[in-house]
Amino acid sequence: MKRSACLIFNPVAGQGDSEQDLVQIRAILEPEIDLDIYITTEEIGADKLAYAAVERGVDEIIASGGDGTLSAAAAAVINTEIPLGIISRGTANAFATALGIPDTIDAACETILQGTTKNVDVAYCNDLPMVLLVGVGFEAETVEKADREAKKRFGIMAYVLAGLQQLRELESFDVEIETEDRIIKTSAVAVTVANAAPPTSVLAQGPAGLIYDDGLLDLTIVAPVTKAGAIAATYHLFQTASSGNPAERDDIGYLRAKQFKITTEPPQKVVLDGEIIGNTPIEVKCVPAGLKVFVPMVEEEVPTEKLEGLPNLTIEFKDTVEE
Structure with a gap:
């Protein structure tokens, strides 16, 4: 039985061709994961999409965008058992780099496909x-x-x-x-x-x-x-x-x-x-240990x-x- 995940995709992140990025992500992940794809807009950000996904009871959430998108999506799965997949396409890609996650689309997708998770710390600043x-x-x-x-x-x-x-x-x-x-x-x-x-x-x-x-x-x-x-x-x-x-x-x-x-x-x-x-x-x-992430050791x-x-x-x- 294939895994299933909600993919939250920010189309304005980074400097590349977002349409081609999404095609590449789907080509790598969809053979093994049933993707439920949601695109962020100015009105609906990654946080709202991620919270809605948690409410629906998704198995996994995958976020693709810059550090702001990844942070917003992560907020919804703090202190849950829902793992977060990270596909960085931003300017700095600091979160992925800090956790040792590759910042290329193909390698980041492979990290998710491998299915290895790690519990990492998160924090709250002024709630x-x-x-x-x-x-x-x-x-x-x-x-x-x-x-x-x-x-x-x-x-x-x-x-x-x-x-x-x-x-x-x-x-x-x-x-x-x-x-x-x-x-x-x-x-x-x-x-x-x-x-x-x-x-x-x-x-x-x-x-x-x-x-x-x-x-x-x-x-x-x-x-x-x-x-x-x-x-x-x-x-x-x-x-x-x-x-x-x-x-x-x-x-x-x-x-x-x-x-x-x-x-x-x-x-x-x-x-x-x-x-x-x-x-x-x-x-x-x-x-x-508030966040479970697909991440290399x-x-x-x-x-x-x-x-x-x-x-x-x-x-x-x-x-x-x-x-």
Whole structure:
């Protein structure tokens, strides 16, 4: 008996020919999977289609589009036993890369056909589902500048160009980070909380080797005081991501926790899985093993923690009571 799945397809994702992409996906999957195909529109997004599929009692959901589409579809299957298949066709394809899923259509389809699943962590940020990361400050401003038109035209370079533009307006802010057991105060130009992130998400790479199934979130603080320092810190994070070694600069800090409450002065823009959602404050909570995904097995290294060297740093430990 053939498997069955709901395929949610975003026709405006990426730079390729979406009609041909869909033909290719169907040619690979339909010999083995009965596909119930739904196309996203401006009025009906991947989240609504995925929730409706869950209500119908589907066996599997396959999402094809950019990171926003994948994140929206994933929201519907958090804490269910319905596995999610991922066929990335976006600009960054960060979610697939972070989980080791191929970003070519044929290889991604083969991953789904193999049928191997893994339970991975997800999170909620201000009650919104998060599969990748939430960025405060510099990253949010950069994403806002890299509009859809630029991404269509320049692809991943749209983010690079937007980042260079944002460097001209670089401003630091005061930030308070509260975990289960302490309150950390410092200043920064960017704070990123990651559930999963590929090496290209450099502002999340303080610890390097992020683990997406450990029940914890990874927070990176980037706190250069000059534009030259910002460039140097970003390059250092790129190196740590490439080498798998944690950051060592004094203007970069990182830690891990189950949840974070982040407030800033002044308020900062917030980007969640590639979409601007508003301003700080935010609360981010991990949902351990909350999502079942068709994903190849990958090995990860456990990151550590480093906070010393950050400007104006104070740490207040909270009294904790065992229940």
